[in-house]
Amino acid sequence: MLSIRNIVKQYAGHCALSDVSLEVESGQIFGLLGPNGAGKTSLIRIINQITAPDSGEIFFNGEKLNQSHIERIGYMPEERGLYKKMEIGEQMIYLARLKGLSRDEARKRLKYWFEKLKIESWWTKKVEELSKGMQQKAQFVATILHEPELIILDEPFSGFDPVNAEEIKDEILELNKKGATILFSTHRMESVEEMCSAIALINKSKKILDGKVRDIRNSYRNDTYLVEYIGDKLSFDGSQPFDVVAETANYDSNTLRIQLNGKTSNDVLQYLMPRVRINMLQEVIPSLNEVFINKVNLNK
């Protein structure tokens, strides 16, 4: 779908992107992660052809990115904005027409979306009469009205209350099911783990990690397990088939954080079973959040 190859972008004095390459597959929900100032917005702007890279190439469905692709991409910037004094309906149609839709077609689709999101009454309202969350919703509709193949959302959930965020999330998932590829940047790790099939992590103008979410998390597991048991507190003499990382005593149970050294979880169970009653044994897979913080800190 989108193939980004060796993009370099330099602004006077500092480097925004250095040699960034990414592959976004068709039908994916792709998360672009990274701390503030990492270069996410620069990359998104280049994909939208708002700015051009100093070097490197981008391919859209195998074709070199050009002006004709603009109409097949929908973009919602992090800094949301609409004409404050223009009526919502008219404005949406104008924006859709800029993306190549005819007036009638734009009106038809807008009707569908306004009914779907139950916001028909907004048609003749001016933007300044709407609340911030409402404006965001309108902006989302404006982004997808021309049914783009690739939807780029910069921080799509910022500014939404939980109910609306959930609604927008469902819409994104539905659009994805209908075939749209989604690329979004976010700081909200939980939404990444819930929604994204692949991610890339950018820090200080460089890509430091990318791949499928499951693969990344798997590659960061290090045989750490969590054990909860009931019974007398265990004391270890070194004969156990694991190292103890941490121990905590709860009200009526104890928790162990252990690291296996080449042994399996079965070995652990065999060791523990005659000694205590086991409540739980669970592998600890690092959350993306942990990976993220870990990686960024490593790069400092």
Add this chain to the structure above:
Amino acid sequence: MNKILLIIQREYLTRVKKKSFVVMTLLVPGLILAMYAIIALIYANSDEINAKHLVQVHDESGIFKGKFHNKKTLLFADNNKPLDEAKADLKKNHDDFLLIIPTDFTKQDGIKILSESKPNFTIVGTIEDQMNQIASGNSMVKAGIDTAKLNAIKSDISIKAMEVTDKGVKDSSIGAAYGAGIAGAILIYISLFIYGAQVMRGVIEEKTNRIIEVIVSSVKPFQLMLGKIIGVGMVGLTQFMLWIVLSTGVTVIAGNVFMKDKGPEKIEKTYHKPGEKAPAAVTQNTTPKSPAIAFFDSLKTIRFAYILGCFVFYFITGYLLYSALFAAVGSAVDSETETQQFMFPITLPLLFTYILSFSFLINNPDSSLAFWLSVIPFTAPVAMMVRVPFGVPDWQLALSGAMMIIGFLFTTWVAARIYRVGILMYGKKTSYKELAKWFFYKE
């Protein structure tokens, strides 16, 4: 291309639909209508002024007897009746005045005028003038001066301006050209600012609204800038056109309603073919020209279509030149208050020419400074509007026009390079150094 049209359409329609546009468009013809109403009112009152009055002159000194000249609206008659009887007569004839001149008329407040109604200022003035003349004539005779000879010596000179053109000699009026020059300069100066500032405000609005990023993901920044400039420019032209149409309409209607039979009398014209000797005598009006008629006559010597054509050309090119720069300024700032530092150098040449036009240019429209100012694109719109009513050689007009076109192409190019970077820069205070950097950025 299609997208530029869309942008032009939006910029145009949102502005034309605004209340302020409608108000402004109606205000100017409204003012003209008010002006006509005032003129009509004056005309209506002039009926009263034109009513005939008879002045009964009760002259006890004997110096003024029979020496008053009758005027159109003021007749004089000697009245030798006793004063009481004359006063009683006054009650019968309401429009009459009784002028009482005592023997010692030089005494302060010695002369009196009596009437039923209050005599107006003009009547009193006319009587005073005549009496002064008679009295001084009388004194001169007493001193042995021949008044007939003295009158012959007195001269009455008024120069008639004639302009030599290819087609012969024609009436010219410095006064009218003067007025048209000043009016043109003011109008173009103000309109360049008004519509240039509208472009700037539009750019700032898009930037502070943050909609700019949505738009430039659909169109190129240059397309957006151009669409905005053209759209706002068309609003300006629409406004001018409506003003001209409505004002003409108002003038015609007002002329028919208020001015029936009262307009300037038709002036007979004599025509002559080129090459033919100009007629020795131009038909003269038998009645002396009133100032109002003279004013209308002098207006006829101005070539309105020609000046209007020049105005439209200099408005369009000047507007394109300046609004591009205004757009660049708008893109470089986050709010209107920050525009000051960039606005000043941009508006300086325009302001300079504007100030100069009232003092120097209007009096020296053919000087070399005037020539240079009308060739430099930044100052040409104002300078040329001052010069055009006085007549500008065709080659200078062509040169200035070409320079204007080159000028706006150049500023648009420079502005577009700054604009495309500026619109995406938020929350940064911009310096001139920064602007230069933006200019040299690659795409």
